[in-house]
Amino acid sequence: MNKINENWLERNTFHHADFWDLIKLVEEKEKKGLKISLCIPTLNEEKTIGKEVLILRSELMERYPLIDEFAVIDSGSMDKTLEVAKNYGADVYLASDILPEVGDKRGKGENLWKAIHQLKGDIICYVDADISNIHPRFVYGLVAPLIHRDEISYVKAFYDRPLNYSSGLRPSGGGRVTEILIRPLFSLFFPELSHIIQPLSGEYAARREVLEKIPFPIGYGVETSHLLDLYAMHGLETFAQTDLDRRVHRNQTTNALGKMSFGILQTFFNRLHAQGKLDRMPDLETFYRRFEVEEGKYHQVVQEVIEEERPPMIEVEGYRNRMASS
Amino acid sequence: METQEIDRETALSGLLDQIPERVKTISEKRDSFLTDTVLLGEIPSPTYGEDERIRAVVDRFRENGLSSPTIDEFGNASAHLPGTEGQSSILVMAHADSVFSQEVRHEIQVGSDHMRGPGIADNALGLAAMIALPRLLDDLGIQLRDDLILVANSRSLGRANLEGASGFLETMSIPARAGICVEGSTLGRLSYSGLGTLRGEITLQVPSDYDWKRFGASGAISHVTGLINQIREIPIPKEPKTQLVFGGLRCGSSFNTSPKQGTLRFEITSEDNDIIGQMEDQLNEICEQFSAETGTLVSMEVVAKRQNCSIPFTHPLVKTTRSIMQEAGITPKVDPSTGDLNALILSGLPAVTLGLTTVENLREINETVQLDPLYAGMTQLVTLIQAIDQGICDS
Secondary structure, eight states: OHHHHHHHHHHHEEEGGGGOOHHHHHHHHHHTTOOEEEEEEESSOHHHHHHHHHHHHIIIIIISOOOSEEEEEESOOSSSHHHHHHHTTOEEEEGGGSSGGGOOOOSHHHHHHHHHHHOOOSEEEEOOSOOTTOOTHHHHHHHHHHHHOTTOOEEEEEEEOOOOOTTSEEEEOOOHHIIIIIHHHHHHHOGGGGGOSOTTOSOEEEEHHHHTTSOOOSSTTHHHHHHHHHHHHHOGGGEEEEEEEEOOOOOOOHHHHHHHHHHHHHHHHHHHHHTTTTTSOOOOOOEEEEEEEETTEEEEEEEEOOOOOOOOGGGOHHHHHHHHHO | OHHHHHHHHHHHHHHHHTHHHHHHHHHHTHHHHHHHHHHHHTSOOBTTOOHHHHHHHHHHHHHTTOSOOEEOTTSOEEEEEOOSSOSSEEEEEEEOOBSSOTTSOOOOEEOSSEEEOTTIIIIIHHHHHHHHHHHHHHHTTOOOSSEEEEEEEOSOSGGGTTHHHHHHHHHOOSOEEEEEEEEEEOTTEEEOEEOEEEEEEEEEEOOTTOOTTSTTOOOHHHHHHHHHHHHHTSOOOTTTTEEEEEEEEEEOOSSSOOOSEEEEEEEEEESOHHHHHHHHHHHHHHHHHHHHHHTOEEEEEEEEEEOOEEOOTTSHHHHHHHHHHHHTTOOOEEOOBSSTHHHHHHTTOOEEEEEEEOEESTTSTTOEEESTTHHHHHHHHHHHHHHHHTTTTOO
């Protein structure tokens, strides 16, 4: 299995620079008759939304017509998010106005879910609104594998984390929640999924035909649930991932990360329960899987971590004898 | 001669009539040059470190349909837009370097009516406007007879002493009819003269064998202060207009340690080259005397020096620029340049510098450009290029 995985990493991991030729990409998209929608979920993002809409629209709709529809779906911002987004030409929607008959829930996942109904594209690309170093690569890097490879249906972003070590080797992966929570959980229960370098990244593109078939947690669990549900349906081959270099965004407090982890754990255990893994726990994996990057190449590092245990001292004969004789 | 004058006036009046419509069209086509402003502005480009931004400019030249853009030995990027006749050319130049170092976070924020970030006005916006010209001319249905030479010049600011612009002009093979320097700051700026300038750095060192017991002994901060006081005694004439600016002072790094070295940066500008020469002599004397009297080592290095140069206020290029500004609702503010314009005029080219929009906090981290006035600023640039192309600005 490990061999297949290594091969997957090689075949389905891309770098945005692989797709620099946007003219070629647009030609391929048109040849396949694909329509692409871009969705930015927002809540009070007036500081960054203007730049995202300006750059992505100007570069990927006007200069290179890769995107056919550009939508901002908002959860009820109190600041000027909608005004700024509209000013730079985005289609602006309130999540509560989409499918009003199903009611209104507050959360990013709600906006992503309602986008499937509102937008027309065969491919929907989701990009978070808080990226301060926005660049067209954040979109074309994600949609390109879907344009080029029919068997791929879901592409996740991963990023370079600027940590430098003198050896030239550095651990690579996600943020704190990914490294402390998700990667150990995946290593234990879904080892193949540990090949996704940043399972929680907020930028991904997917085909409508898979998005419409999976549930959407409205809160923190949405990214995790996508991976678990699509993996259960289609296996690892449905996924790809693209290196988008650096992403600069807000840093979160440890408290916020705790809340996020709590939401993710709920989603995770719901899936374990549904898949019967909670009632009939399998033998737990003892291999911990993480990534290292060397000279731009990503390698999975597998370490055996066996948590051996000693019994309570009271059960050890030598101890009982010593206590009896003293 | 008279007929020629009437022809020019008619041609100019035809151009001026189109200004309101052009402001509107340019505002509708803004996304591309605003995007370039952000993308280029977020690439740090300190003087002598412009390579990455220059490469991005070359990519843009190519994407905008210009064939064979080049990077020359001075680090300038240039490209040609061929005219229908191509017997002459018009040079449009925007400097690619910025006063902000690589370490400064180059993040640009985009609001509904403004953009903010280090170096956005000086000169990411000017650079993006220059790059946008081929597409804008196309959008406006303008075909030039002259070739348009577009230059993103490196090594303009500070110590670089206009090295990029001067180098480009020395090696330029096609004769140009006129030149325009494009700056983000500030709308209404009309420079047609280059101010004589001397930029220097005075370094004061307390030597290792300094006698700390001597009368008046102190660390570098006190000495530099004393030196500044002496420099301020130099009489500065009001006419011809002359100015001495202290632009930077570096000395010390802690609370409780007397520093051993201090560096003072200054600039002298004057309408009279002789006065600059005299002030340079006086500064040298002060440094020498101060050094001898205090037992410190004081040295002065001239890092940039340029002569006064000008085209007349009545030159058709200047007159036409004023008419265009007026029609576009821009109030001209005559402002002698200490930048690339000097290189252009000294090379014998009639040239002006234009600013594109209103700016706040120039050369601060929160440098801000307003978007509404920008469209008139861009229109004046396009209209002036057209006027030069039609021979309206020839002397």
